[in-house]
Amino acid sequence: MAHPFYTADHEAYRDTIRRFVEREIAPNGAQWEEEGSFPRELYAKAADAGLFALNFPEEFGGITADRFFYIILAQELARAGAGGVVSGLMTHNIGAPAIVALGSDEQKQRFLPDILSGQKISALAVTEPSGGSDVAALRTSAVRDGDYYRVNGQKTFITSGIRADFLTVAVRTGGPGIRGISILVIEGDSPGLTRTPLKKMGWWASDTAELYFDDVKVPVANLLGEENSGFHAVMEVFNSERLWMAAQSTAYSQLCLDEAVSWARQRNVFGRPLIEQQVIRHKLVDMAMRINASQALVEMLAWRMSQGEKIGGEIAMAKNQATQTYAYCASEAVQIHGGMGFMRGVTVERLYRDVKVNAIGGGAEEVMKELAARQAGWM
Ligand SMILES: Cc1cc2nc3c(=O)[nH]c(=O)nc-3n(C[C@H](O)[C@H](O)[C@H](O)COP(=O)(O)OP(=O)(O)OC[C@H]3O[C@@H](n4cnc5c(N)ncnc54)[C@H](O)[C@@H]3O)c2cc1C
Incomplete structure (x- = not known):
């Protein structure tokens, strides 16, 4: 039966990404996790395979694509169970959109082709040691001095922060609150x-x-858009990141389920396969129920967005729904594996460690609830 959302083009793209993940990430993911890094060459390989271009303007190396391509990319990348590799590899997804949204043609030409071809690495720096949830309160200052800004302050928890060539940095150029925030592209070797x-x-x-x-x-030529107009671009980035995280968390949940099923079939307890214990089968069904609900939600939101609807609060809820599903599935998958689930190098052990960041990064769970309640018009 034809799928209501995925066309032959979507499936061809899925196939390309799946092959890339099987060839480049799956065989190395566990080792790169242990090493705490992955080779820089992976960026160019990923760009060549079509991982970086989605939703960026064609004249700068992008491809126009609907949200379902984006979901496919997020979910296929999850299949190797190498969250650290994927989060590092894909930071252009959060670093580069503000360049598209606010940048001049000259800036787009200067930054985007190199980022989208994997030659340069892009990262987003918003969070500060004094707090990440309250973006409007950020303190890092940029003070105009002729053709330059002088930037002083601190950012923390920045993914790809060490190796990024172009850091998209939220700074304070004006007074307090959201109207004093600008975005600068700062070169990593400044x-x-x-x-x-x-x-x-x-x-x-x-x-x-x-x-x-x-x-x-930092040259004034690296200011994106008007001074003090950066806050909304940051919020747009977060919104898109949350849909990505919801899709990806659902795929990681599916991986937890697949690993648990496989283990429960091969492991014998009390003289028979673990899967023959009713309580274990029920755990698997409880995982599958939550995964199905998250997947349906993510796809419905993507469809509504592709019809031009602006969605914020429901994406925030979807992020919570999917990340809670992932937390549940990772915990149950480790439990089903028993002691083996606690051993380094076992996929579900890694997923269990990776899961927590999803309820914090891209907006903490409580902040998502506030956003959802506000957008529902309840307050
Ligand atoms: C591995 C990792 C990678 C990251 N990558 C990036 C990156 O690339 N770029 C970037 O800019 N940031 C990044 N972050 C930062 C991330 O976005 C922040 O950690 C997140 O927004 C929360 O900010 P915080 O850590 O300062 O927590 P705080 O803002 O101090 O909040 C602490 C806790 O308080 C609670 N809380 C906060 N606000 C409320 C509220 N209104 N109501 C109730 N409870 C609340 C929540 O439980 C929250 O977790 C990353 C974080 C991690 C862990």
Whole structure:
């Protein structure tokens, strides 16, 4: 039966990404996690395979595509169970959209082709040590000095922060609140910028950094859009990132289920396969129920967006629904694996460590609920 959303073009794209993941990520993911990094060459390979272009303007190396391509990409990338590799590899998804939304043609030409071809790495730097949920309160300052801004302050938890060539940085150029925020593209090798790696619970293969800006001179030519007009572009990026995270968390949940089914079939307890224990089969069904609900929600939101609808609060709810599903499935999958689920190198052990960041990054669960309640018009 024809699928209501996925066409032959979608399926061909799925196939391309699946082959890329099987060839480039799956055989190496576990080792790269242990090593805490993955090779820089992967960016160019990923770009060549069509992973970077989606939803970017064609004249700068992008491809016009609907949201279902985006969901396919998010979900196929999850299949290797290498969350750290994927989160590091795909930071252009959060670093580059503000360049498209606010940048001049000259800026787009300067930054996008190199990013979308995997030659340069893009990252987004919004969160600060004083707080990430309250973006409107950010403090890193950019003060105009002739043809430059002088940037002072600190960012933290920045994915690809160490290796990024172009950092899309939210700074304060004006007064307090959302109307004083601008976005600058700051080159990674700028004098006065110090980058310190951070160690994490999961996502080991991605680099996560603290950034210190000590009087960093940034050309005014690197300001995206008008001064003090950056806040809404940051919010748009987060909205898109949340749909990505909802889709990806659903796919990681499916991976937890697949691993649990496979283990339950091969493992014997009390003289028979684990899957013959009714309680285990019921756990698997409880996982599948939640996965189906998350997948249906993600696809329906993508369809409504492709009809031109602007959606915010429901994406926030979908992010919570899918990340809670992932947390549930990762926990149950480890439980079904028993002691083996606690062992390093086992896929579900890695997923169990990776799961927590999804309820925090891209907007914490509680912040998503606030957004959803506000957009529902309840307050
Ligand atoms: C691995 C990783 C990668 C990341 N990558 C990036 C990146 O590339 N770029 C970037 O800019 N940021 C990044 N972040 C930062 C992430 O977006 C923030 O951690 C997140 O927005 C939360 O901010 P915070 O950590 O400062 O927590 P805080 O804002 O201090 O909040 C702490 C906790 O308080 C609770 N809370 C907050 N607000 C409310 C509220 N209104 N009501 C009730 N409870 C609330 C929530 O439980 C929240 O988790 C990353 C984080 C991690 C862990």
